[in-house]
Amino acid sequence: MNMPLSAETLDSQQLSRCQNRQETRLPTALELRAQFPVSEAATRRIAGYREQVRQVLHGEDDRVLIVMGPCSIHDEDAALDYARRLKALADEVSDRFLIVMRAYLEKPRTTVGWKGLLYDPERTGDGNLKLGLERSRRLLLALTDLGLPVATEALSPFMMDYLGDLVSWTAIGARTTESQIHREMVSGLPMPVGFKNGTDGGTAVAINAMKSGAHPHHHMGISHCGSPAMISTPGNPDTHLVLRGGRGMTNYDELSIARALEELELAGVNRAVMVDCSHDNARKQAERQMEIARDVMAQRRAGNDAIRGLMLESFLVFGRQDDSDELIYGCSLTDPCLGWEQTEALIRSL
Ligand SMILES: O=C[C@H](O)[C@H](O)COP(=O)(O)O
């Protein structure tokens, strides 16, 4: 029979839980930014990229935004190798597409798994956020030096304080779109943000998130100097919906997009969508991204100019691999990606 716990037993259990929790000091956002500073020229370039992304998303520039790159970054050399090829391709098609590289440093997991370079850069399972922050910032600076705008998913509500000055487009993922904390964070972000539809395929959570993200908020946070602070945010007017499918159902077809646009219009928010050709839309079969991208671009050519963006998961080598001592260079450790040759051919064909 279960006996009720006495107050004394409860206290000792709580105490031992506190003692088991370890805290490791991290640099403040200001300290990390000072250690890996961004030049004034790069800051101006990033402001220019954000403005271009904003204009595409609001239909003031008739190009299509393509956010593309690996599902996650685990090897900076491979990421830079990919980035150099992407930069050449982006320049070649810059009259039609605004290409932004996915540099995803945090992975939201359905249950548990490797959470990305930021948390566990050496993939030992022990976590090393200090090293993860340093390596992530160094990588984003190097990508910026190559002349590429960078996209990432904002998962930890504090990450953007450390790295956000280097990012031109941000995603709030399907697992966090409904979170008030993430909506508050978006309200203070200086770049356009895409809210994914929920993992069940529902678009209402993302539309609510757009409304909340556009609103000013006051919330708890940590100042750039590392102290607890009330953060007051102005609201972000540059958010949009990302259709990624859900619960085994796709939502990139004409009818799904028309329904989503109707809901956006009714809600009085930006009537613009990006289609994520991967995730539940591709049912985790990377090659399906090619037919999806072609289908969505055909809808756009047929007159649906509220389709403003595509997302693709692509890396150097097709597919994915499990983590091991003998990793295939340039192959994803998380979701499967298109290989480079397929990617290049796809973008040219679009
Ligand atoms: O984009 C990557 C994954 O789809 C996402 O992080 C969830 O991954 P998981 O279901 O393997 O945990």
Ligand SMILES: C=C(OP(=O)(O)O)C(=O)O
């Ligand atoms: C995790 C991702 O997507 P989603 O939130 O749609 O699952 C992603 O784009 O890497």
